[in-house]
Amino acid sequence: MTLSSFFSVAAVDGAARTGLVQTARGAIRTPAFMPVGTQGAVKAMLPDHVAATGADILLGNTYHLMLRPGAERVARLGGLHAFMNWRRPILTDSGGFQVMSLAKLRKMTEEGVRFRSHIDGSEHMLTPERSIEIQGLLGSDIQMALDECTPFPATHDQARTSMELSMRWALRSREAFGAQEGHALFGIVQGSTYEDLRSRSVGALIKIGFDGYAVGGLAVGEGQAKMFDVLDIACPLLPNDKPRYLMGVGKPLDIVGAVRRGIDMFDCVVPTRSGRHGQAFTKYGPINLTNARYAEDLRPLDAASTCPASTEYSRAYLHHLFKAKEYLGPMLLTWHNLHFYQEMMACMRAAIAEQRMDAYAAAFEADQELGEAEDPRPEANQE
Amino acid sequence: MTLSSFFSVAAVDGAARTGLVQTARGAIRTPAFMPVGTQGAVKAMLPDHVAATGADILLGNTYHLMLRPGAERVARLGGLHAFMNWRRPILTDSGGFQVMSLAKLRKMTEEGVRFRSHIDGSEHMLTPERSIEIQGLLGSDIQMALDECTPFPATHDQARTSMELSMRWALRSREAFGAQEGHALFGIVQGSTYEDLRSRSVGALIKIGFDGYAVGGLAVGEGQAKMFDVLDIACPLLPNDKPRYLMGVGKPLDIVGAVRRGIDMFDCVVPTRSGRHGQAFTKYGPINLTNARYAEDLRPLDAASTCPASTEYSRAYLHHLFKAKEYLGPMLLTWHNLHFYQEMMACMRAAIAEQRMDAYAAAFEADQELGEAEDPRPEANQE
Numbered sequence: 206m207t208l209s210s211f212f213s214v215a216a217v218d219g220a221a222r223t224g225l226v227q228t229a230r231g232a233i234r235t236p237a238f239m240p241v242g243t244q245g246a247v248k249a250m251l252p253d254h255v256a257a258t259g260a261d262i263l264l265g266n267t268y269h270l271m272l273r274p275g276a277e278r279v280a281r282l283g284g285l286h287a288f289m290n291w292r293r294p295i296l297t298d299s300g301g302f303q304v305m306s307l308a309k310l311r312k313m314t315e316e317g318v319r320f321r322s323h324i325d326g327s328e329h330m331l332t333p334e335r336s337i338e339i340q341g342l343l344g345s346d347i348q349m350a351l352d353e354c355t356p357f358p359a360t361h362d363q364a365r366t367s368m369e370l371s372m373r374w375a376l377r378s379r380e381a382f383g384a385q386e387g388h389a390l391f392g393i394v395q396g397s398t399y400e401d402l403r404s405r406s407v408g409a410l411i412k413i414g415f416d417g418y419a420v421g422g423l424a425v426g427e428g429q430a431k432m433f434d435v436l437d438i439a440c441p442l443l444p445n446d447k448p449r450y451l452m453g454v455g456k457p458l459d460i461v462g463a464v465r466r467g468i469d470m471f472d473c474v475v476p477t478r479s480g481r482h483g484q485a486f487t488k489y490g491p492i493n494l495t496n497a498r499y500a501e502d503l504r505p506l507d508a509a510s511t512c513p514a515s516t517e518y519s520r521a522y523l524h525h526l527f528k529a530k531e532y533l534g535p536m537l538l539t540w541h542n543l544h545f546y547q548e549m550m551a552c553m554r555a556a557i558a559e560q561r562m563d564a565y566a567a568a569f570e571a572d573q574e575l576g577e578a579e580d581p582r583p584e585a586n587q588e
Numbered sequence: 589m590t591l592s593s594f595f596s597v598a599a600v601d602g603a604a605r606t607g608l609v610q611t612a613r614g615a616i617r618t619p620a621f622m623p624v625g626t627q628g629a630v631k632a633m634l635p636d637h638v639a640a641t642g643a644d645i646l647l648g649n650t651y652h653l654m655l656r657p658g659a660e661r662v663a664r665l666g667g668l669h670a671f672m673n674w675r676r677p678i679l680t681d682s683g684g685f686q687v688m689s690l691a692k693l694r695k696m697t698e699e700g701v702r703f704r705s706h707i708d709g710s711e712h713m714l715t716p717e718r719s720i721e722i723q724g725l726l727g728s729d730i731q732m733a734l735d736e737c738t739p740f741p742a743t744h745d746q747a748r749t750s751m752e753l754s755m756r757w758a759l760r761s762r763e764a765f766g767a768q769e770g771h772a773l774f775g776i777v778q779g780s781t782y783e784d785l786r787s788r789s790v791g792a793l794i795k796i797g798f799d800g801y802a803v804g805g806l807a808v809g810e811g812q813a814k815m816f817d818v819l820d821i822a823c824p825l826l827p828n829d830k831p832r833y834l835m836g837v838g839k840p841l842d843i844v845g846a847v848r849r850g851i852d853m854f855d856c857v858v859p860t861r862s863g864r865h866g867q868a869f870t871k872y873g874p875i876n877l878t879n880a881r882y883a884e885d886l887r888p889l890d891a892a893s894t895c896p897a898s899t900e901y902s903r904a905y906l907h908h909l910f911k912a913k914e915y916l917g918p919m920l921l922t923w924h925n926l927h928f929y930q931e932m933m934a935c936m937r938a939a940i941a942e943q944r945m946d947a948y949a950a951a952f953e954a955d956q957e958l959g960e961a962e963d964p965r966p967e968a969n970q971e
Contacts, residue, residue: 245908249915253896274883274908282886282904290900500657503665513636517673521665525628525657532632532915 211389211416212448212469216558220440220467223557226417226448228294228346229387230286233261235448235469236553238460238546239296241477244269245279245289248477249535250543252291258512258540259547262346263291264472267300267339268307271329272322276342284344296472297345298452299336299378302354302421313353315370333377337390345388349419350378352393357425364397371395372409379413389416391450397422398431400438407442418443419450420468424459433462440467457486457549458573461566464553476546480539483527487545489577494538499524512544594772594799595831599941603823603850606940609800609831611677611729612770613669616644618831618852619936621843621929622679624860627652628662628672631860632918633926635674641895641923642930645729646674647855650683650722651690654712655705659725667727679855680728681835682719682761685737685804696736698753716760720773728771732802733761735776740808747780754778755792762796772799774833780805781814783821790825801826802833803851807842816845823850840869840932841956844949847936859929863922866910870928872960877921882907895927
């Protein structure tokens, strides 16, 4: 990637920025939310509908795809974009996080991590070099350096040892990636909740030099306050001319708070996973459609939403779909939630451009915490 | 329904007919295939996409809907059409067939059938009058008389007793329905595989008088040859100016054969259920996408199909989706199969209008039985 053209900031409002990340497959408007397409598909969504919600980029999971259908197979089939019928950019993670959370019989060494597949028990080795090779075979537009996601909580010693390994792997990832016109490589800041370690990690990554910088090791149980503390440490140290990506985050208020601290990119399974389980995000906070109070609620999911999943169906119908375990329930609620997230991102981009991000965030947070009025009909609250 | 306007035949070719069934919610082009929306949703499909395949009418299942969400609730919520966001006509069955196949502790009497819900064990009574009441609460455009679907095989005595009960219930259904402008009621021919009983059943129904006539008690294990024999008996006895509906049928060659015998309407779970389990209907017969031979098959599902589910994805991708148990597999294959069925119906309507139904059927059957050429690449046949 020609670094000068990769990221451009159009406007700044406090620490928040709005701009464009440029890839060979198109531009990504920031702040950006990346829906998660773990196994080469955003669960319960047609790719056209994902794009129509306003998603400029998807995330694919290297761990899942290397095991099934296999990176070499995806390459033979023309790469991940053609395979899954998604023509816009794709960011892939390194596989490291999910090896640690999903694989069996993991053995971590300086070289990498040896593990057995959770699908068929087959043995695999993931090294920084192999991770970059796999991400290349997939045809990923933005690739991630292999790191170890430090578990939380960790002692200072544990966090330091883990971060230092990640920094050595970051260098090896950078060397394996080389220079690839039209593709980008991000490094990942580690160091748990320790200011000195986060600061040293940022320094080490900048010295190596990446097209963008991710903040990793968060959203692992530390809570929103500690997460924001880490962003308050890391973001000011990161170069202003490179995108900043907060991995695996989060709920709407996590994202708004992180944008205000200077984060440009996000990915999270929350909108899709919640949607499959009956939870919808709305202007006035999340609601759970499986609750009996919605059995005769003729209101749309969210009166403020323009998503067809919200405007064409009642809460009563969605409640029924989840009770009856119909595919259409997860399909509609996933769609609605992805639309909600992308609307939120679009509103933040506009607010930053117009220097009113603080006011937007305050109003958004107030609405989210307000909750909605109960349906006034008494019979609506019982099934 | 004003009977004179309900069904009009535009063209006849041998025993096959093409025409229009008129309802208050729009016209149904015949021969017509009705996708099944058992629980108020066509499984794994958006209503807009069902309509886009060319479906003019859906079938809803009275048994499922009376138990969940309940007919009175659907009525309070504005009727089934508004509830499920389907604005075209809906035909509902009487509930009788599924009471016998799904409910617990059934007790059949002259009055009706008492049973316990398979969902929560609650007790219900389905009579001809209650079935019509429920179908009215749902807002069904075409309603079915309550009958007993005679099991196969049945002795002549069993089949006669069962058919006679169904004819008494048909009369009670007719009386309960009365005259409803814009809505229609169909009677159901029973009598198992016995020519004399089928003939007597047709006579009894015509004497009562219905807006259309269904042939029931088929596709219950008797096989295609016996099913066609029954149609050869029943269709010529049925009035030419009323639509004929073959319930629960079927596979593509069943439908083509039945159209040639004078059937106008069909419903079946085959395209949707097969789609959820990885089977796709194609010009050259069904294929099972879970088969390892498709793991690297870059061809579309069916080169002859214009359905986005077929043109935008490879067999290799669909194979992966089913292996990975992604929602998108059933979503795409259901869509493809419904499109295939509606294309087949459209081709038959055109062939009948142009007096070439025999040639169409012969070519269709030859292609279906031909099967497709194997993928020439040796590596494509192993995973």
